[in-house]
Amino acid sequence: MKFKEMPYERVDLKEKKVQFEALMKEFANAKSGEAQFEVHKKYYKISGEIDTMITIAKIRHDIDTADDFYEAEQNYYDEIEPEIIEMNVMYARQMYESPYRSYLEEKIGTVAFKNIELHIKSFDKKLIPLKQKENMLTTAYDKLIASAEIDWEGETLNLSLLRKYLTHKDREVRQKAYAKYSAFFEANGEELDSIYDQLVKNRTKQAKELGYDNFVELGYYRVMRNCYGKDMVENFRKQVKEYFVPFAEKLHEQRKKRLGIEKLSCKDENVYFANGNPDPIGTPEEIMNRAQSMYGELSKETKEFFDFMSDHELFDVLGRKKKRAGGYMTYLPDYGSPFIFANFNGTSGDINVITHECGHAFQGYLSGKDPIKEHADITMETAEIHSMSMEFFTEPWMDKFFGDRTEDYLSMHLEEAATFIPYGCMVDEFQHIVYENPEMTPLERHNAWKQLEKEYRPHLDYTGFPYFEKGGFWQKQPHIYDDPFYYIDYCIAQICAFQFKIRMDENYQEAWNSYLKLCTLSASDFFTNMLKEVGLDSPFDDGCVKKIVEKLETSYIDLS
Structure with missing residues (x-):
């Protein structure tokens, strides 16, 4: 079914509570693990219906934030x-405490039960008002x-549409x-500071209510x-400061010379x-047609995926006024359909989006076929x-989008990916x-950011733009x-993506x-285990970041 044809009906909370109560009663009365798993399949159906309606509403709201x-x-x-x-947590706790847990764990996996434990640790009924x-606060920020209504030579632009002039x-x-x-x-600025101040205090209060020292835990x-903690992340950031920041600064120095x-x-x-910068060739419609051709050639799996997305009109990628900024992939369980939301603006970012978000959507399409729905609950890294x-696997087709500036795009993309890592860690x-x-205070937060800029992006100068x-x-x-x-997940993942880049060139x-x-594999195993299974080094291991920097310097970047 095409997205525009998908019917929408507001989730009736009272009705769903009745369904959940009946489900939990049936689960409790089941006399075997097999019987409980059959009840669990009914949970898939109820939760899928809820998630589908909420997701349809979110997408349509994001498409036009002025739609009443x-x-x-x-x-x-x-x-x-x-x-x-x-x-969901009440039902999950019932599974977690089931006398037949060993059978259920065998069916849906140890990762699912670890995630249930984390859900239990992160929620209590008393948090609902908070x-x-x-x-409300995050929606207010979005x-x-x-x-934003920015006057540009008589045309009104939002922040996404202004981007092509920011990179002119x-x-x-x-x-x-x-x-x-x-x-x-x-x-x-005052409103942005106020929203964030309220968010920090709100989230801190939630943590205190659950007995944690602060919101970090x-x-x-x-x-x-579910398989690494704060100390491992801190060690990763330490490696980035030691090895990737100097490497990124060399790239910025090279770029400065190139710009004169x-x-x-x-x-x-x-x-x-x-x-x-190289801009993509053609209209948005032509870009999407070329993308379909590209994914058709990449593999039989990607062909099936992209044809499905196109046939069911599961893209909204054109930048428009009143459309939410940014891009994302989300999933509609009842239809087994990923959906890609983006804001094309005529820059190379359009191609980054169609490759990046299609990476998410491709995996979502594959995991949607798995009858064990917990396997789709992948962690963000x-x-x-x-x-x-x-983004890297589609590089052989970039000539379709950039013509005689393909090599410029490829080198730019690699530099963007590498220099992003210090920013993400910051x-x-x-x-x-x-x-x-x-x-x-808000001022202290701004000062903290300024100090981190010196550590992670010392090349950058904001002179002339007082707020920044x-x-x-x-x-x-x-x-x-x-x-x-969430943001560190991009950095952890980029290190892994670079490993794929190095391997695919070989x-x-x-x-x-x-x-x-x-x-x-989706979420059938823990992140660190899956890396080993597919032959990747863990970004948390000492030496991993250094090895990748050395490879990039010697193989892909001209630092002469």
Whole structure:
């Protein structure tokens, strides 16, 4: 069924509570593990119906944040989501404490039961009012960012559509665009500070209610850190500071020479060539047609996937006013359908999106065929390997999109991927500082960001853009507001994606087979175990980051 034809009906919370109560009673009365598993299949159906309706409403709200009907639906789900979580946790606890747990664990896996444990540790009924408020605050942030109306030579642009001018080949155009970009955040700075301050205090209170010292431990449970913890993440960031930051700074120095400028300003941050970044050729429709051709040639599995997505119109990728910023992949359980949301703006980012989000969606399409639904509950660092590696696996087809600037795109993409890692680690360390010190003032948070910029991105100069100069750049990053502690997953995954990149340049088919295996493993095993199974080194292991930097320096980057 095409997305536009999918019927929507608001989830009736009272009705679902009755269904859950009946389900739990039937589960409790089951006299064997086999019988309980049959009841569990009914849980798949009920939870799938709920998730599908909530997801349809979210997508349609994000497509047009000014749509009154779906804004009301989003507000409704912000309010009832904690109660839905409560129902799921109550049912999960019943499974966790089942006398037939060993049989159930054999059916759905040890990872699923570890995740149940984390869900139990991260939720209690008394958190419902706080979580309702948290949802309202994140929705307020998303709506504020989407509300940007920036006058550009008589045309009104949002932040996504302004991006093509932020990366324009003319430095004066970039200066003008960046001034308008910065001005939006300065004009809304007080509200952005207020929203985040409330979020930090809200999440800290949730943690205290559950008996934790601060939100960090609760935050890790919420993002399903089921096989590694804070110390391992800290050690990873330490390796990045030691090896990847110097490497990234060499790349920035090389880029500075290529641009012919004396000092890199923030307005130069995403610009790689003096004649401008390579832009994709053709209309959005032509890009999507070429993408279908590309995935048709890559493998029989990707052909089946992309044809399914196209036939069912499971893309909304055009940038529009009032559309939520950013891009994502989500999943509609009742239809076995991934959905890709994005904001094309005429830059190379359009191609990054269609490869990155298709990496997510491809894995979602494969895992959707697995009858054990828990296997689809992948942790985010695993999910981001699927997407970031797909960006590299599609490189042989980039000439379809960039023509005679294909080599420029490939080198730019590699540099972007490498220089992102310090930024992503900086976002993560910032969040640790904030949530370990929840009484910080907004000014202290801005100062903390400024200090981290010196450690992770010393090349960068914000002179002339006062709001960013004082440490406000982080407020453009939705993950900091919406998904605390998620961002490091991109960095962990990028290290793994680089390993696939190195392997595919040596033996493409062998690397693809390994990647396909990782996608099909889904969440059937723990992240660190799956890496070993497909032949990847763990980013947490000492020496892993150093080895990748050495490979990149000698094999792929000209640092002469």
